[in-house]
Amino acid sequence: MKAKVLRSLILLCGVLAAPSARAEDNAAPQAPAGPAACEVPSYLLATESQLPKVAEAVKSEKPLEILVVGSRSTTIPSSEESSYPARLQAILKEKLPSEPVHVSVELQSKKTAEEAASTFVKLMEAKRPTLVIWQTGTVDAIRSIDPDEFRGAVTDGVTALQNAGADVILMNLQYSPRTETMISVPPYLDNMRVVAQEHDIPLFDRFAIMRQWNDQGQFDLFNSSRGPELAKQVHDCLGRALAQFVVDAAHLGPAQQQN
Amino acid sequence: MTIADQVTGSPVAGTADAKSTVEAKPRAAAPAITLPVIGERELRLDLFRGLALWLIFIDHLPPNLLTWFTIRNYGFSDATEIFIFISGYTAAFVYGRAMLDSGVVIATARILRRVWQIYVAHVFLFTIFLAEISYVATSFENPLYTEEMGIMDFLKQPDVTIVQALLLRFRPVNMDVLPLYIVLMLALPLILWLMKWKPDLTLGLSVVLYVVTWEFDLYFSAYPNGFWAFNPLAWQLLFVFGAWCALGGARRMSRILASPVTMWISIAYLAAAFYVTLTWYVPQLSHFMPKRIEQWMYPIDKTDLDVLRFTHFLALAALTVRFLPRDWPGLKSPLLRPLILCGQHSLEIFCLGVFLAFAGHFILAEVSGGPGMHALISLCGILIMWAMAWVISWYKQVADKSGSKTKNAVGNADLAGGG
Numbered sequence: 001m002k003a004k005v006l007r008s009l010i011l012l013c014g015v016l017a018a019p020s021a022r023a024e025d026n027a028a029p030q031a032p033a034g035p036a037a038c039e040v041p042s043y044l045l046a047t048e049s050q051l052p053k054v055a056e057a058v059k060s061e062k063p064l065e066i067l068v069v070g071s072r073s074t075t076i077p078s079s080e081e082s083s084y085p086a087r088l089q090a091i092l093k094e095k096l097p098s099e100p101v102h103v104s105v106e107l108q109s110k111k112t113a114e115e116a117a118s119t120f121v122k123l124m125e126a127k128r129p130t131l132v133i134w135q136t137g138t139v140d141a142i143r144s145i146d147p148d149e150f151r152g153a154v155t156d157g158v159t160a161l162q163n164a165g166a167d168v169i170l171m172n173l174q175y176s177p178r179t180e181t182m183i184s185v186p187p188y189l190d191n192m193r194v195v196a197q198e199h200d201i202p203l204f205d206r207f208a209i210m211r212q213w214n215d216q217g218q219f220d221l222f223n224s225s226r227g228p229e230l231a232k233q234v235h236d237c238l239g240r241a242l243a244q245f246v247v248d249a250a251h252l253g254p255a256q257q258q259n
Numbered sequence: 260m261t262i263a264d265q266v267t268g269s270p271v272a273g274t275a276d277a278k279s280t281v282e283a284k285p286r287a288a289a290p291a292i293t294l295p296v297i298g299e300r301e302l303r304l305d306l307f308r309g310l311a312l313w314l315i316f317i318d319h320l321p322p323n324l325l326t327w328f329t330i331r332n333y334g335f336s337d338a339t340e341i342f343i344f345i346s347g348y349t350a351a352f353v354y355g356r357a358m359l360d361s362g363v364v365i366a367t368a369r370i371l372r373r374v375w376q377i378y379v380a381h382v383f384l385f386t387i388f389l390a391e392i393s394y395v396a397t398s399f400e401n402p403l404y405t406e407e408m409g410i411m412d413f414l415k416q417p418d419v420t421i422v423q424a425l426l427l428r429f430r431p432v433n434m435d436v437l438p439l440y441i442v443l444m445l446a447l448p449l450i451l452w453l454m455k456w457k458p459d460l461t462l463g464l465s466v467v468l469y470v471v472t473w474e475f476d477l478y479f480s481a482y483p484n485g486f487w488a489f490n491p492l493a494w495q496l497l498f499v500f501g502a503w504c505a506l507g508g509a510r511r512m513s514r515i516l517a518s519p520v521t522m523w524i525s526i527a528y529l530a531a532a533f534y535v536t537l538t539w540y541v542p543q544l545s546h547f548m549p550k551r552i553e554q555w556m557y558p559i560d561k562t563d564l565d566v567l568r569f570t571h572f573l574a575l576a577a578l579t580v581r582f583l584p585r586d587w588p589g590l591k592s593p594l595l596r597p598l599i600l601c602g603q604h605s606l607e608i609f610c611l612g613v614f615l616a617f618a619g620h621f622i623l624a625e626v627s628g629g630p631g632m633h634a635l636i637s638l639c640g641i642l643i644m645w646a647m648a649w650v651i652s653w654y655k656q657v658a659d660k661s662g663s664k665t666k667n668a669v670g671n672a673d674l675a676g677g678g
Contacts, residue, residue: 073406110409146486181391215630224400225401231402
């Protein structure tokens, strides 16, 4: 959402500059290093909230235990090793070579934010992570849960995670153009942004990032093929972006320069 | 004050000559409401309703270049407010006159006929939606979106879903406005009957209902769960306010509307709202937003017509009325003709817009995405809406010419939003 002004300004310039309607190529800035398709404009990864516990763990060279709590869009059916949590672990290990990083996943498929949040106290006792990445909102949007209740549930969940001593990152919904006419996503995106703002925690804007990829033609998210390739590539890029996001938000030194 | 003075009503800051009103209705008992003369159409209403229809269409498409021209990006309120307000205004204008001329029963019957038309339109759109979603359900198997495909689960129980849709409880995305409109129109006989008696009290009751709705969190439940995306108990305020303005309220407010204080308050409020919306897109700016205000302000609730949205609409309307006089020559300009035409047939064009948004999504999915295609689809959609409005106008003219000459000056359904 936040990126819309910028993006459309870029597009506007592109459209004005080029007589052809398809102008997005002109407007794209020069690609930085890394897989071209994974390119994410820096404003989509900018956050002012911080991850003090992660920074401290890295500074004192304690192992970094990351827990991803998510619904089914956190995994790829029958290719878990290519899903974004697995990619996150691999890329964080590259970025932080001296740091033992372990990413575990708590899959809560078909659970609303409220149902997921009710498990957090026990979950945190069992796992004791430094950082929890909570992906939520999709199930609530599908079931059109009252957005106010949703916000309350996310607030409760974040509070429970913070009270258990972890840093928290919220991750919002996927951009799913095929179901855009069927699932009303904006209220859930907005409420997650509000909760993130209120608690001063970073929000990984998966929705905006994926839409950016789709709009810029890096991925064709309308693709209806059954094969897992597209899903694998998207998750790889999400894992990269998320790793970058964690490193930036925790201010983990020169690693920030890598992409 | 004579009776004639009392009944000389005029919508929004002075309408046609008072003479014809005097002959139109110096009735035995002066009604509490005042009606403007049937004369020239109020083109500003058509213009802004047409604009609202275009904006609703654009907002229903995936975000693209044109989305940046829609007013929701520059403040709190959006096209829905304009649409509901003008609908209330025109409905009260047309059926209020019918109620005075032909009595409550006849007017109620006419309103119910209109409600039926809107209902049928809604069911028609639902059928199109079902076709689209069934197609996607059978053809789309991208493993990236296994979770999102859960939305198709309702297809497993078509019996329940379709009945719930007919009851207006199951409403897919983008199909929320018509059910709201249906409920508001159903309440219109009561609203008009009360307004005939005491307009200000009616508006007061509407405000009370709005406050009670907020206080006790009243809502219309939806299927399978949740509630109506536009809560009629809250949105009625805008509709009743529109009706109140149409029945003389606007004229009585004209002093307030003309005062520079109102103007500056409106400008200041709109500027503040614009700044707040900017912070959504340029987060760096939110440093300058006091946390207190943020916490008090958010979320700005669309479902229950947040006060901030309502006041934003009021400010917009106040400035519009001030700077766009009724006899502004631009209203006759051919450039604005497409908008006005669309506004004059709002039910048809609204439905067409929803359908075109579905179709647009479909083309984006099947042919190609990309901003160029997006912009092209938006433009084509607007052209199609314009063409359709033109055809309807043309047909109406032809039909009116060959049709009965008994067509009286009593406002027709056309003015109340197409038909």
